[in-house]
Amino acid sequence: MGRNWLETIFNGVITSLRNNPFRTAYLARPNNPPITYTWLGPDILAPPVDIPVVEILTAVGLIISETSRPPANATPLQWCLPLLSMYGKWCATLCDELATYQATCAKPTSVAMHWLWKGHPHPIEEYLLGSCIAGNTANQNGQWIRGLCYHFRKERIMRRLWDFGNEIAPEIAANPKTCFIDWGHCAETYPFYLLALADGAQKGFVYGKAMRCAPGIGDLDGYDSAQAMTECRGPCPNCQKYIDELGGLQENFLPDYWGETN
Numbered sequence: 001m002g003r004n005w006l007e008t009i010f011n012g013v014i015t016s017l018r019n020n021p022f023r024t025a026y027l028a029r030p031n032n033p034p035i036t037y038t039w040l041g042p043d044i045l046a047p048p049v050d051i052p053v054v055e056i057l058t059a060v061g062l063i064i065s066e067t068s069r070p071p072a073n074a075t076p077l078q079w080c081l082p083l084l085s086m087y088g089k090w091c092a093t094l095c096d097e098l099a100t101y102q103a104t105c106a107k108p109t110s111v112a113m114h115w116l117w118k119g120h121p122h123p124i125e126e127y128l129l130g131s132c133i134a135g136n137t138a139n140q141n142g143q144w145i146r147g148l149c150y151h152f153r154k155e156r157i158m159r160r161l162w163d164f165g166n167e168i169a170p171e172i173a174a175n176p177k178t179c180f181i182d183w184g185h186c187a188e189t190y191p192f193y194l195l196a197l198a199d200g201a202q203k204g205f206v207y208g209k210a211m212r213c214a215p216g217i218g219d220l221d222g223y224d225s226a227q228a229m230t231e232c233r234g235p236c237p238n239c240q241k242y243i244d245e246l247g248g249l250q251e252n253f254l255p256d257y258w259g260e261t262n
């Protein structure tokens, strides 16, 4: 972890935006991403989990989640809300910067954060940030990088957390002719690791929030909690299905419920 991993991130993800070895590697071996992140998860007694990473904003979210620890007396409204909004603004800023390397580099439409908290006076134990897909949108040499990333999220991440079999994602099932929001498209994709890895006694204490990023927090001048709160949203039907299957409580993921009693 630490410096070596940051160098791996830089070599595997960031430099790929310039000369794109990731694309070459991914096309050659689509089931073998260039890097994995070893995450400790919510249970300190459980073995670490290797999380495969193919997108820069996911990597940034994992780095923050690993290196920035909540103060012992932090509460979700005091700490998670501003951190999520800061991450959203960083994602938007990064995409602006990365656009100088590419013809197109879309900002993510949303970011998400899940955390494990047993309420006052307990500390926030673990959290995980994530973004929906952004960047890498260019059609390069006939290959749609964004499509490869979507495939990776659906087949390598979501199916690993809960195998949806042949089930059509609820968003698409509801509007098959106009909707393309498939399993793995959402910002909650990586944060679902927290719920998936929590044991049965912990699952009811996993909370999650998604926030509109662009337009949304990424387009606002500041990221105070009042602004950030207006950009929070609840889980889509795809994510509601995952919350059920992973054993979470739907109310913990509603935008106006933070588990705080005061």
Ligand SMILES: [Zn+2]
Residues within 6 Å of the ligand: 186, 187, 188, 235, 236, 237, 238, 239, 240
């Ligand atoms: Zn969703």
